[in-house]
Amino acid sequence: MAGQALSSPPAPAEAGPPPRRTVREQAIAHARRRRRRAAAVRSVVRLVVILAILAVVLYPALWMVGTSFKAPDEVNSNRGLIPEQFWPANYPDGWTALPSVTFGRFFVNSAVIALATVVANCFSCLVAAYAFARLRFPLRGMWFAIMIATLLLPSHVLLVPQYVLFNYFGWINTPLPLIVPKLLATEAFFIFLMVQFMRGIPRELDEAAKIDGCSAYGIFWHVILPLSRPALVTTAIFSFIWTWNDFLTQLVYLSGVENYTIPVGLRMFQDSGGENQIGPMFAMAVLSLLPVFLFFVAFQRLLVQGINTTGLKG
Amino acid sequence: MAVSAAVGPGRAGSTGKARRARWREGPAGYVFLSPFLLGFMGITAIPMLYSLYLSFTNYELLGQTYDWVGLRNYRDLFTNDPQFWHAVQVTVLFAFVAVPLKLAAALGVAMLLNRERRGTGVLRGLFYLPSLIGGSVAVAIIWRAMFDRTGAFNSLLAVFGVEGKPWVNDPDWALETLMLLAIWQFGAPMVIFLAGLKQVPTELYEAAAVDGAGPWRRFRNITLPMLSPVIFFNLVLETINGFQGFTSAFVLSDGTGGPTDSTLMYSLRLYDQAFTEYKMAYASAMAWVFLLAIGLLTVLLFSTGRLWVHYADEEGA
Numbered sequence: 001m002a003g004q005a006l007s008s009p010p011a012p013a014e015a016g017p018p019p020r021r022t023v024r025e026q027a028i029a030h031a032r033r034r035r036r037r038a039a040a041v042r043s044v045v046r047l048v049v050i051l052a053i054l055a056v057v058l059y060p061a062l063w064m065v066g067t068s069f070k071a072p073d074e075v076n077s078n079r080g081l082i083p084e085q086f087w088p089a090n091y092p093d094g095w096t097a098l099p100s101v102t103f104g105r106f107f108v109n110s111a112v113i114a115l116a117t118v119v120a121n122c123f124s125c126l127v128a129a130y131a132f133a134r135l136r137f138p139l140r141g142m143w144f145a146i147m148i149a150t151l152l153l154p155s156h157v158l159l160v161p162q163y164v165l166f167n168y169f170g171w172i173n174t175p176l177p178l179i180v181p182k183l184l185a186t187e188a189f190f191i192f193l194m195v196q197f198m199r200g201i202p203r204e205l206d207e208a209a210k211i212d213g214c215s216a217y218g219i220f221w222h223v224i225l226p227l228s229r230p231a232l233v234t235t236a237i238f239s240f241i242w243t244w245n246d247f248l249t250q251l252v253y254l255s256g257v258e259n260y261t262i263p264v265g266l267r268m269f270q271d272s273g274g275e276n277q278i279g280p281m282f283a284m285a286v287l288s289l290l291p292v293f294l295f296f297v298a299f300q301r302l303l304v305q306g307i308n309t310t311g312l313k314g
Numbered sequence: 315m316a317v318s319a320a321v322g323p324g325r326a327g328s329t330g331k332a333r334r335a336r337w338r339e340g341p342a343g344y345v346f347l348s349p350f351l352l353g354f355m356g357i358t359a360i361p362m363l364y365s366l367y368l369s370f371t372n373y374e375l376l377g378q379t380y381d382w383v384g385l386r387n388y389r390d391l392f393t394n395d396p397q398f399w400h401a402v403q404v405t406v407l408f409a410f411v412a413v414p415l416k417l418a419a420a421l422g423v424a425m426l427l428n429r430e431r432r433g434t435g436v437l438r439g440l441f442y443l444p445s446l447i448g449g450s451v452a453v454a455i456i457w458r459a460m461f462d463r464t465g466a467f468n469s470l471l472a473v474f475g476v477e478g479k480p481w482v483n484d485p486d487w488a489l490e491t492l493m494l495l496a497i498w499q500f501g502a503p504m505v506i507f508l509a510g511l512k513q514v515p516t517e518l519y520e521a522a523a524v525d526g527a528g529p530w531r532r533f534r535n536i537t538l539p540m541l542s543p544v545i546f547f548n549l550v551l552e553t554i555n556g557f558q559g560f561t562s563a564f565v566l567s568d569g570t571g572g573p574t575d576s577t578l579m580y581s582l583r584l585y586d587q588a589f590t591e592y593k594m595a596y597a598s599a600m601a602w603v604f605l606l607a608i609g610l611l612t613v614l615l616f617s618t619g620r621l622w623v624h625y626a627d628e629e630g631a
Binding site: 024027028031032035043046049050053054057058059060061063064067076079080124127128130131132135136137138140143146147150152153154155156157158159160161162163164165167181183184185186191215216217220241244245247248252262263264266267270271278281282284285286288289292293296300301303 | 340341342343344346347349350351352353354356357358361362364365368375423426427429435437439440441442443444446447449450451452453455456457458459460464465466468469498520521523524554557558560561564565568569581584585588589594597598601602604605608612
């Protein structure tokens with residue numbers, strides 16, 4: 001229907017020496033030239049379209065930053081991007097807007113939980129990934145399949161029983177329910193990412209270390225750990241950003257204001273009449289996203305690669 | 315790519331020597347696996363079974379009761395809880411509208427960006443940025459303000475002479491506002507599409523152009539089939555994520571699922587039953603219904619996927 005070229009299977013990448021140019025290939029070359037000319041015109045149109053879409057996509061983020069610098073009486077009259085009057089006082093106002101506790105407290109709480117999660121995830125997932133990628137042991141295939149299955153498990157199913165469990169331990173209103181599970185390799189995404197990465201580390205290195213008298217522990221320590229740094233960095237960045245943005249579990253487990261993290265604190269700000277203080281609230285929203293944004297700028301390439309290797313969500 | 319990569323680790327040989335080696339490394343393997351095993355048992359498997367048990371009781375966190383009531387919670391859910399059915403409707407509508415639109419936006423922009431030239435990396439990163447921050451409370455707060463009566467969106471409409479609405483407070487439009495926030499985060503599937511597009515051999519397009527196939531024909535007959543495994547992967551991932559949405563709906567509706575329950579996502583209802591009403595048993599039943607529904611949906615997606623997902627390596631067999 002669409003011509004025989006469409007139904008022929010894709011040519012293998014390396015297919016011996018190139019044959020002589022046939023009539024068909026000359027036609028292809030001709031088409032290529034013609035398309036190149038048309039492409040030059042099209043690429044300008046394409047760029048304009050891309051930039052237009054980009055402007056729409058970035059508008060909410062820019063509007064947030066712009067509004068965070070608007071004076072109180074300007075917030076409702078000027079809904080545009082640029083403040084008429086630069087009003088940085090929103091930042092200190094927002095910082096101290098809530099009674100009894102400042103946003104500094106929320107930042108410290110969020111940072112403690114996020115950093116602990118980073119360390120816990122890196123350790124526990126690396127160890128598990130090493131077992132899956134390199135060691136041979138009975139039932140390995142079954143455990144691997146179970147690990148993959150937990151990737152698709154909705155977290156809602158665990159919310160209630162885990163709450164009951166941690167309540168029994170007396171851990172409610174402490175950061176423990178948010179950190180301890182990460183020490184036990186419950187983030188299967190990262191195990192999977194690391195397994196994929198370790199499969200790319202040449203096995204000859206393991207063999208060489210084994211000949212030099214290394215045990216499975218020695219190979220882990222001297223070969224796998226140092227070579228897994230890129231995967232560890234990716235895990236660390238995603239762990240940090242996800243934990244920083246996480247809301248549901250922090251909302252469930254942290255009940256006292258002194259233990260609130262940024263998302264829960266922001267939500268409280270909104271609840272306590274923040275609607276009437278758009279400027280200060282937006283200022284705190286901007287501050288809360290600043291660490292994520294800095295990570296994005298510093299590690300953009302790694303983040304995009306991380307999604308590509310595992311398909312994990314941002 | 316990611317889909318086909320999700321297969322088990324290399325099978326160890328079944329010769330006697332390999333089996334001996336497997337047992338020799340066995341202890342080390344289980345030592346390294348022990349955190350995972352402890353976590354899987356203690357924090358995933360046993361709590362799941364416990365929640366299944368809870369769903370057959372009348373346990374309430376603050377109450378005194380803890381009796382076996384059989385299927386009563388499930389019967390109440392299906393026959394005696396209009397809010398439950400409403401939440402199901404809202405969630406299904408949300409996922410079935412927002413996910414296809416999000417994937418369409420992701421594919422469209424990915425195809426626009428699928429040219430190697432200077433600046434492509436930066437553009438790709440900028441389109442990805444919303445996926446990184448979109449799930450946060452901060453962005454949900456911004457979104458709420460943007461689609462308020464006095465928000466930026468209405469001032470944009472005013473430029474075109476259209477009179478706006480209080481979108482987030484209008485029962486007819488609140489869910490659409492929520493969908494738009496989900497679609498806005500099309501960057502993550504876009505990045506996956508871009509990786510998939512790179513795998514499509516350019517010879518196919520050139521050959522098709524020689525045969526006189528126009529852009530639409532090339533898209534329909536080359537891009538879509540070659541990309542179908544990636545489309546499928548994104549579809550499964552985004553649908554499952556779409557069904558679980560919580561933060562945006564919670565913040566946009568002030569935790570109520572309002573106005574008039576128009577944004578009452580399933581997870582919001584579950585949260586409300588478990589942590590506002592403390593009806594742990596009832597919430598457990600909701601969670602298990604949810605798990606079964608997601609499981610069924612995944613099976614359904616995979617079985618229909620057979621009909622349209624085209625794996626290049628299966629061809630010509």
